[in-house]
Amino acid sequence: MSSYHEPVMGREVLELLGPTGSGFYLDGTLGGGGHTRMILEACQDCRVLAVDRDPEAIHEARTALAPLRSRVRFLSGRFQDAPADPEVRDRGLDGALLDLGVSSHQLDDDARGFAFRRGVALDMRMNGAEGPDARRFLAEASEERLAQVFRDFGEEPRARRLAREVVKRRATEPMETSDTLVAALSVSLGRSPSAQDKARIFQAVRIAVNEEMEALDVGLPAIRDALCDGAVMVVIAYHSLEDRAVKNAFREWSRSCVCPPEVPLCTCRGRALGETLTRKVLRPADDEVERNPRARSARLRAWRRAA
Numbered sequence: 001m002s003s004y005h006e007p008v009m010g011r012e013v014l015e016l017l018g019p020t021g022s023g024f025y026l027d028g029t030l031g032g033g034g035h036t037r038m039i040l041e042a043c044q045d046c047r048v049l050a051v052d053r054d055p056e057a058i059h060e061a062r063t064a065l066a067p068l069r070s071r072v073r074f075l076s077g078r079f080q081d082a083p084a085d086p087e088v089r090d091r092g093l094d095g096a097l098l099d100l101g102v103s104s105h106q107l108d109d110d111a112r113g114f115a116f117r118r119g120v121a122l123d124m125r126m127n128g129a130e131g132p133d134a135r136r137f138l139a140e141a142s143e144e145r146l147a148q149v150f151r152d153f154g155e156e157p158r159a160r161r162l163a164r165e166v167v168k169r170r171a172t173e174p175m176e177t178s179d180t181l182v183a184a185l186s187v188s189l190g191r192s193p194s195a196q197d198k199a200r201i202f203q204a205v206r207i208a209v210n211e212e213m214e215a216l217d218v219g220l221p222a223i224r225d226a227l228c229d230g231a232v233m234v235v236i237a238y239h240s241l242e243d244r245a246v247k248n249a250f251r252e253w254s255r256s257c258v259c260p261p262e263v264p265l266c267t268c269r270g271r272a273l274g275e276t277l278t279r280k281v282l283r284p285a286d287d288e289v290e291r292n293p294r295a296r297s298a299r300l301r302a303w304r305r306a307a
């Protein structure tokens with residue numbers, strides 16, 4: 001999540017991405033445009049393909065970035081589809097950034113239905129009005145799926161109990177608003193939930209509704225293949241599961257031999273696809289977290305494609 005004014009770990013992103021010359025960079029999660037602006041201001045002739053699946057984010061960033069307009073191309077869509085863009089296919093990317101999750105703008109707007117504030121109609125779709133929303137997910141998902149989502153994406157120890165409570169409740173009352181989900185959570189916890197309890201469960205539903213893990217599974221290798229030789233991919237994650245997916249992907253791509261263990265002799269010719277630049281995950285500095293509390297859970301990793 002980013003503040004609209006200060007992009008999360010902006011200094012680290014610039015250092016690792018190193019935008020220069022007339023490079024062509026992907027910002028796959030444009031949001032308020034903070035990172036895109038930093039990239040464009042770091043080099044005079046470079047350009048950014050700025051992608052967001054939220055048409056509202058594109059609309060607002062277009063205005064915010066108007067003075068830099070000639071060097072940005074906005075694309076309303078998913079970052080996992082950006083590698084299929086004709087210019088990306090023809091030219092390749094000189095660097096790519098993913099700053100995952102939701103923007104503070106999305107979270108703060110009750111009409112978008114992400115928040116656990118009272119009376120908010122549940123929605124949580126990042127792409128506006130396309131596809132099933134949170135209400136439909138809570139109404140239709142099986143008890144097993146709900147339990148898996150609460151456990152895996154929400155790290156909820158009482159995931160089964162909460163799933164059972166949602167299924168019981170939805171038989172008599174539609175899961176329309178934040179209040180119904182919070183009420184189910186209260187019953188499963190046996191106490192009134194803290195802000196952190198609510199945040200974890202609402203985050204879990206959001207990750208499921210927007211298929212965020214699937215986006216990473218498809219998007220990471222697709223963007224890797226679109227990078228020019230020596231180009232860097234930077235990913236900022238806010239959830240341990242996402243961070244693990246990024247870490248494992250980067251580790252896998254940095255191995256020099258990718259033959260399956262049962263193959264006695266290396267047949268892959270043992271050349272790593274690239275190298276991980278962040279041996280240890282990077283976290284925001286204390287003063288950044290003080291200025292922008294939403295940076296608190298950020299974890300940044302970077303990988304460079306072999307030259």
Ligand SMILES: C[S@@+](CC[C@H](N)C(=O)[O-])C[C@H]1O[C@@H](n2cnc3c(N)ncnc32)[C@H](O)[C@@H]1O
Binds near residue numbers: 008028032
């Ligand atoms: C944390 S915000 C990005 C903030 C941005 N870096 C800035 O400086 O303002 C994440 C943004 O990514 C978008 N997003 C999330 N998943 C996406 C996906 N698969 N494809 C495209 N955009 C996505 C969200 O709609 C949201 O606007």
